[in-house]
Amino acid sequence: MTGLRVRRGGGSAPVVLLLHGLGATSEVWDGVVDALGDRAWVAPDLPGHGGSDPLPHYTFPAVAAAVADLVDPAGTVAVGHSFGGVVALHLASRPGVRAVVGLGIKVAWTDDELARAAKVAAREPVRFDTRAEAVARHLRVAGLDGLVGPDQPAAAAGVVEEGGRWRPTLxxxxxxxxEPGVAALLAAAPVPVVLARGEHDPMVSSADxxxxxxxxxxxxxxxxxxHVESPAAVAALIPA
Structure with a gap:
């Protein structure tokens, strides 16, 4: 886990490992952390996000390997949102993982959607003259528009200044x-898995x-x- 920015707290086992979605940072879990009370938790910025170093090449197994040492062998519940939910499923067989909660995972992908994602992956990072512009881009990419204010920690952690200009850290x-291959990951998971979605989530349907x-x-x-809209509702999904 070299080069990861990691936040921790609480003390009551088992540990809750909180894995954010694409474009976000660990701060999106702050409300859930509050709802967990004294429960032990650990929340990294995933590679290439926030304060964590990038990877040479991104695959879900590579991202999972980068955070695998954060699993407490004495007991961990892996909780992930969207992109982070797939990472959590990759950790399901890691010694110490007792359960997985996947929130808002997009499980059905078209060829066009995958092609568009690959096109975005080939772009250079966008740089802006002002912090406000970079924050606005960060919040839009992370899906946090209207949920997180530009001066809140979840916004501030997602941008960085370089040479007098600003860019999202993603x-x-x-x-x-x-493609995440969620069906195969579920079939291989040796621990209980709960998949959840917001009722109005456009990324994944109830039928999916x-x-x-x-x-x-x-x-x-x-x-x-x-998890940002109603932290208590998401915290209630996390097994003891």
Missing amino acids: DPRAFGVG LLALAPNSVDLPGLGHNA
Whole structure:
């Protein structure tokens, strides 16, 4: 886990490992952390995000390998949102993982969607003359528009100044991870897995999840970033 920015807290086991979505940073979990009370938690910025170093090449197994040492062998529940949910599923067989919660994972991809993602991955990072412009881009890419204010920690952690200009910290190459293969990951998982989505999440439908996991959960009134919109509702999904 060299080059990762990692935040930790709490003390009551098992540890909750919190893995954010594409474009975000660990700060998006702050509300869930508060809802967990004294539960032990660890939240990294995934590689190429926030304060963490980029990877030479992005695949879901490579991202999972980069954070695997954060799993406490004495007991960990891996909780991931979207991109981070796929990473959590890759950690399911790691010694110490007791359960996985995947929130808002896009499980159905078209060839056109994968091609568009690959095109984004090939772009150079966009740089802006002002911090405000970079923050606006960061919030838009992370799906946090209207949920996070420009001066909140989840916004501030997603941009960096370089040579007098500003850019989102996200390494665009992370878009090139490819199709996640969620069905195969679920079939191989040796621990209980809960898949959940916000009722209004445009990225994944209830039918998509039910086709893979009959015990999947719809969170009423919420969207793709349900953990930001209603941290308590998401914290309630995390097994003790």
